[in-house]
Amino acid sequence: MRRARPEQGDVIDGFRLDACIHRGAMSALWRVSRTEGECDDPPLLMKIPTLAEGEDVSAIVGFETEQMILPRLTGPHAPRFVAAGDFAQTPHLVMELVEGRSLHDIAKEGPLPADRVAAIGASVARALQDLHRQHVIHLDLKPANILIRPNGEAVFIDFGLSRHDELPDLLGEESDVPMGTAPYISPEQVIGVRWEPKSDHFALGVILYELVTGKWPFGNPQRKSGMMRRIWRDPVPPRAINPDCPPWLQEAILRCLCVDPARRYGSAAQLAFALENPDQATLTERATRLKQDGFWTVLRRRLKAPTRPSPAQIRIAAELDAAPIVMVAVDLANGVNELAERVRVQAGRAVEAEPGARLACVTVIKTALLSLEEDVDDQGRTAYLQRLIELKDWARALNLPQDTISFHVLEALDPAAALIDYVRKNQVDHVVLGARGSSALRRYLGSVSSQVVAEAPCTVTVVRLPG
Numbered sequence: 001m002r003r004a005r006p007e008q009g010d011v012i013d014g015f016r017l018d019a020c021i022h023r024g025a026m027s028a029l030w031r032v033s034r035t036e037g038e039c040d041d042p043p044l045l046m047k048i049p050t051l052a053e054g055e056d057v058s059a060i061v062g063f064e065t066e067q068m069i070l071p072r073l074t075g076p077h078a079p080r081f082v083a084a085g086d087f088a089q090t091p092h093l094v095m096e097l098v099e100g101r102s103l104h105d106i107a108k109e110g111p112l113p114a115d116r117v118a119a120i121g122a123s124v125a126r127a128l129q130d131l132h133r134q135h136v137i138h139l140d141l142k143p144a145n146i147l148i149r150p151n152g153e154a155v156f157i158d159f160g161l162s163r164h165d166e167l168p169d170l171l172g173e174e175s176d177v178p179m180g181t182a183p184y185i186s187p188e189q190v191i192g193v194r195w196e197p198k199s200d201h202f203a204l205g206v207i208l209y210e211l212v213t214g215k216w217p218f219g220n221p222q223r224k225s226g227m228m229r230r231i232w233r234d235p236v237p238p239r240a241i242n243p244d245c246p247p248w249l250q251e252a253i254l255r256c257l258c259v260d261p262a263r264r265y266g267s268a269a270q271l272a273f274a275l276e277n278p279d280q281a282t283l284t285e286r287a288t289r290l291k292q293d294g295f296w297t298v299l300r301r302r303l304k305a306p307t308r309p310s311p312a313q314i315r316i317a318a319e320l321d322a323a324p325i326v327m328v329a330v331d332l333a334n335g336v337n338e339l340a341e342r343v344r345v346q347a348g349r350a351v352e353a354e355p356g357a358r359l360a361c362v363t364v365i366k367t368a369l370l371s372l373e374e375d376v377d378d379q380g381r382t383a384y385l386q387r388l389i390e391l392k393d394w395a396r397a398l399n400l401p402q403d404t405i406s407f408h409v410l411e412a413l414d415p416a417a418a419l420i421d422y423v424r425k426n427q428v429d430h431v432v433l434g435a436r437g438s439s440a441l442r443r444y445l446g447s448v449s450s451q452v453v454a455e456a457p458c459t460v461t462v463v464r465l466p467g
Contacts, residue, residue, distance in 0.1 A: 326350050366415055
């Protein structure tokens with residue numbers, strides 16, 4: 001028996017349908033309110049799948065997938081789950097109605113300036129890192145599935161194609177055909193791989209390309225044969241379409257669009273880091289490329305095109321663990337002393353243990369509450385520049401490749417608060433810092449190291465001098 005189509009004013013599971021926001025081929029979205037109980041709810045949204053005779057089974061499976069995943073997600077980058085109903089009555093999902101603007105609408109304004117593209121990209125990448133840490137790969141990342149809150153945070157919607165590595169992959173069990181949206185689908189998804197977190201990196205690379213050029217890098221093919229071309233045919237470089245695209249942004253975009261996931265960024269946090277620190281980007285030949293690869297290169301790539309591998313038991317957490325961001329905080333206020341040298345040794349060990357790690361070297365200049373003029377040395381260098389030079393000198397002995405290390409001088413009244421804020425903003429996985437010897441005054445006032453240990457949402461290694 002066919003279900004009646006929901007209409008305004010209907011009550012479903014204690015929620016009244018107030019207004020239809022969107023009605024699409026796969027689902028209808030309604031603004032709803034409770035008929036009783038919590039009247040101080042924030043605005044709520046109900047998603048009702050569109051089910052008709054002969055409906056593609058993937059639409060039903062996709063709804064079941066989202067119904068499993070959404071309640072497990074926490075934090076600001078996914079709508080807050082409220083309630084759900086199954087197929088016994090009217091299937092539905094009730095969630096937070098996110099206040100924000102669709103990236104799909106923002107993309108219509110493109111091409112966008114590079115700094116805005118980078119800011120949006122970094123926000124989405126940080127949200128992706130949070131999603132991946134919760135064991136979820138989105139697998140249908142596109143502007144229409146991303147909302148930007150008024151504070152700039154990115155929110156993902158529509159988890160119907162997603163995979164949670166602690167839940168059954170219902171879609172993967174049903175079919176091995178490519179699932180996703182044609183312009184944004186990754187090469188590995190085209191051949192049936194649904195367990196690669198870096199598929200989301202590829203989709204974000206497509207989004208960045210679109211924002212900076214106004215075009216899709218691989219067009220909008222509707223058949224698998226057309227989607228397969230992205231495995232061997234590289235896109236026109238963004239700078240060839242928009243000369244205002246800076247080399248560092250093209251470097252980031254084309255790295256995201258690498259066919260081999262291993263050649264993309266180690267984690268979404270590392271991508272966000274690159275977009276937020278363009279002055280420290282390591283540029284390769286990709287950065288200034290203006291033409292696509294030649295015929296023979298493309299032919300060789302086509303002859304070596306991968307086929308669908310056997311299903312892999314890749315854990316998303318393991319992928320993130322292999323590409324951590326390690327922050328080393330060093331106090332150089334009194335020059336390089338024995339403690340600073342020991343901190344450097346420990347930082348080297350932390351990075352050596354994780355070949356895919358990125359090291360962020362951080363030092364803090366404690367600023368005065370009121371400063372009328374900026375200190376400069378006899379060569380006209382500001383305190384900031386002096387400390388940056390000292391930090392790079394301190395790190396030189398680590399002998400790390402340029403693309404795995406960066407340097408940051410923070411200026412703050414409260415050094416501990418500045419370090420903790422840096423850790424949270426950049427989704428740092430491991431902090432290494434030194435602690436000076438104890439004293440009655442330090443025990444009374446507290447120390448930077450103890451505050452970082454207490455408040456940093458990650459592993460913290462504290463280095464002390466013996467004795």
